Amino acid sequence: MHRRILAGLMIVAFVAACSNDSASPTIGQNGPNGASAPITGADTGSGAPTTPPSTPEPTSNGPVVTVELSPKTLTLSVGYYGHIDAIPRDVNGVRVAGKMATWTSDNTNIVIPSDTGVMYAKAVGTTTVHATIDGHSESASITVNAAVTPPSAPPTQPGVSKFDLTATVVGQLAGSDTSRTEPVTGATVHLTRIGGVAGDTLTTGIDAGSASTDSRGIVSFKNLDGGSYTIDITPAAGSPYAAVRTGIGAPHVTDVQTTFSLRRK
Numbered sequence: 001m002h003r004r005i006l007a008g009l010m011i012v013a014f015v016a017a018c019s020n021d022s023a024s025p026t027i028g029q030n031g032p033n034g035a036s037a038p039i040t041g042a043d044t045g046s047g048a049p050t051t052p053p054s055t056p057e058p059t060s061n062g063p064v065v066t067v068e069l070s071p072k073t074l075t076l077s078v079g080y081y082g083h084i085d086a087i088p089r090d091v092n093g094v095r096v097a098g099k100m101a102t103w104t105s106d107n108t109n110i111v112i113p114s115d116t117g118v119m120y121a122k123a124v125g126t127t128t129v130h131a132t133i134d135g136h137s138e139s140a141s142i143t144v145n146a147a148v149t150p151p152s153a154p155p156t157q158p159g160v161s162k163f164d165l166t167a168t169v170v171g172q173l174a175g176s177d178t179s180r181t182e183p184v185t186g187a188t189v190h191l192t193r194i195g196g197v198a199g200d201t202l203t204t205g206i207d208a209g210s211a212s213t214d215s216r217g218i219v220s221f222k223n224l225d226g227g228s229y230t231i232d233i234t235p236a237a238g239s240p241y242a243a244v245r246t247g248i249g250a251p252h253v254t255d256v257q258t259t260f261s262l263r264r265k
Helices: 002-019
Strands: 066-070 073-077 081-083 085-089 102-105 111-113 118-121 125-133 136-145 162-172 181-183 188-195 201-212 218-225 229-234 244-248 255-262
Touching: 066 125, 066 136, 073 081, 073 118, 085 125, 102 111, 102 255, 111 125, 118 136, 125 255, 162 188, 188 218, 201 218, 229 255, 244 255
Parallel strands: 073 136, 162 255
Antiparallel strands: 066 085, 081 118, 102 125, 102 244, 111 118, 125 136, 162 181, 162 218, 188 201, 188 229, 229 244
């Protein structure tokens, strides 16, 4: 009788010990050069995180003077995603709180940016993406290589089916300070829908209409179909600014507000 009780206690102790084994932290599943870091601070059973919390970066209320991108260069494989952080800073270099960048791509056939800084590598090539916050812009270079392994699942939710777009067109004033801009009045902004909500490419682009900027350099489009767009901006005759072709990725919000900065001729 005593032997049976002792054996039963040994089995209970063995099962309890096995159930207390901690699992390994989950590792992100992403492609080359765009891989996410292992999850830090995972519970190891000690009651404390493996990585101590870092001191929060100080912030200010602005105004924004410069925009810092991290990283400034990015290499992805076709079909993969990467992220670029856009950091607004004040005159003292302190991060400005409550500011979100608007993103554009020089070639949306190669890279499509989202409104959160996630970059989708669509085709092989190299292009430049731009982040704008309160009229101040910074750019980063993205190189897309051929995919060597199946791409991971998209990290973002599907885009919205309908959205409104409000665009501000500014021109960079003469001089070395590219943050000095002025509104570009009377510029024609033409939209062509080139992709669907899920990031798929349309066989034929769909003309989504044109409008001209007002005295503040602002133009609005209402109830646009979700998806990515090529945007052609043509300044009025006699303008000192050059025409540009840019674009936006499939929005994830219904009210998109973005700024496009034109270079001088």
